[in-house]
Amino acid sequence: MRKTTKNNLITFGGTTVLAVVMAVLSAAGALNSKTSGLLIPMGIYIILAISLNLTVGILGELSLGHAGFMCIGAYVSGAFSLVFQNTISPVWLRFSLAIIFGAVMAAVFGILIGIPVLRLRGDYLAIVTLGFGEIMKSIANNIYLTEDKNGLHFGFTNPPSGIDSETKRELLKGPIGMAAPQDTTIWAVIAVLLICLAILMMFIDSRSGRACMAVRDNYIAAQSVGINVTKYRLMAFTLSAAIAGAAGALYSHSISLLAAKKFDYNLSILILVFVVLGGLGSLRGSIIATIILYALPELFLREAGNLRMLLYAIILIVMMLWTNAPFGIRLRERILNSGFVMKLKAKFNRKKAGAGGAENE
Amino acid sequence: MSENNPALEVRNLSIQFGGLKAVDDLSMTIEKGALYGLIGPNGAGKTTVFNMLTGVYKPTSGSVLLEGENITGRSPTEINKAGIARTFQNIRLFKAMSVLDNVKAGLHNETHYTAIEGALRLPRYFREEKRVTEKAKELLGVFGLEKELDTKAQNLPYGKQRKLEIARALATDPKVLLLDEPAAGMNPNETAELMDTIRFVREKFDVTVLLIEHDMRLVSGICERVTVLNFGQELAQGETSAVLNDPKVITAYLGE
Structure with a gap:
């Protein structure tokens, strides 16, 4: 088997097992309520981190507006669910449609934003995406959507004009936010996470993914071998936006009142931190980094009181050195190639060979 | 013509x-x-x-x-x-990609499946990947790089990097x-x-x-x-x- 395929299978299998075990433990009541409550947001952050890794790690472009795409997915899907709350009956169907709709709209915005923005590179692109994220947040913060007997009313003022006050039902309430139906379950998060992870892995390990990485590694050389640079940059950017939109959909259906100010600069940076510390271009790294960095402050560092932020900072620095510094990489390789690990590997392989032999007999 | x-x-x-x-x-x-x-x-x-x-x-x-x-x-x-294909005075390889993937990136327009077929692993993906991988290996064999398929391009010695660049250029089937x-x-x-x-x-x-x-x-x-x-x-x-x-x-x- 090819090395890439093997690595992908390990990551995918590991994620599946871990997610299912956590979900089952939570359902069986083996986890305390605080830990259980962390699982859904953690899954959503993992989806965001792997999608941002496509832009930053594989395409090599720094995007600081990822929360903007999440915001689009959250609002579009939330509004969809609220509008069709009483018309589409099985919840799973309505919720699936809402997620797909959110992802598609985020992708559409990805294309619309990507066409002008991807003419830029490096720092310039980072600044423009940062602006995009803030604009999306501000727009979402000022949207009012109200339903009455005449249909839907949409506007940027409260209340939108011409509303029948008898039958009105406010769906989006500007800065107050949106109360989408609470459809997100841990199983829905796991399903979306695994689908997105699989799509990303298969995309990266294909002709298109190679083209993206070629553009990242050397723009001019990529053109010189006939790769349509603009097309693949746009494709990766759009796919990344769509997956962030799906994560946004899960998010808006998981909290009781969603306000747009959640989707600010800090959220984009937080996801970027997960991606960078997990290792650029490594989906497995993004997943592990998100789990560690999201769970740590919530679960363990609470006990440390005032030292919490200091410990968190130290962990960030250690992870950064581990994944990115030359001596960290050397140390990692030395540990992986050390006698002890090699012995373990040999033992493992022998066992596998032994088991195979036994089957043949 | x-x-x-x-x-x-x-x-x-x-x-x-x-x-x-x-x-x-x-x-x-x-x-x-x-x-x-x-x-x-x-x-x-x-x-x-x-x-x-x-x-x-x-x-x-x-x-x-x-x-x-x-x-x-x-x-x-x-x-x-x-x-027209070219190499560069200051070598421009896809540094973080493997030797094999460098040549496969060169075979980009020779690889006939769409992004969706790739992301969903439809049959054409497997057929084309297999064909292109064989072709890339054959090309690398010409330049004596067949033993380093999985090496990252940036870890190759200088002379082999030059050869890989020529192999990548030839992969685009130039006149x-x-x-x-x-x-x-x-x-x-x-x-x-x-x-x-x-x-x-x-x-x-x-x-x-x-x-x-x-x-x-x-x-x-x-x-x-x-x-x-x-x-x-x-x-x-x-x-x-x-x-x-x-x-x-x-x-x-x-x-x-």
């Missing part, structure tokens, strides 16, 4: 950067299957010529014809699709191959080996080769014809041995 068109024809090519005429009125005709040299002192404008031929720069005036087809002013991607200082930084043994490789490549892949080089042993060893550039202008053109013995050329290189 007739059969008799030269592989590459350059007509009165000029480019101006502000007040500087980097290349001035250059014309040359390279016949099919030729091994052609473009030489000249540092700063003469050789790499600028390559950049115009491959679409990185748009010439101010003049035209480039590939087998009779005018390709002047097209984008680098289109020019590669039309049939004309442009080599920008292929022997730079090589010792005499490696250069001799490179000369054999270039000759072999021309036969095996049926390409026309245009190369920039400072190593006169390589130029006189394999190039049939050369053009000498000096300060952006053509100084001499013709059969290699005659041109290299031209007093004008010797003066340009060594001074008065």
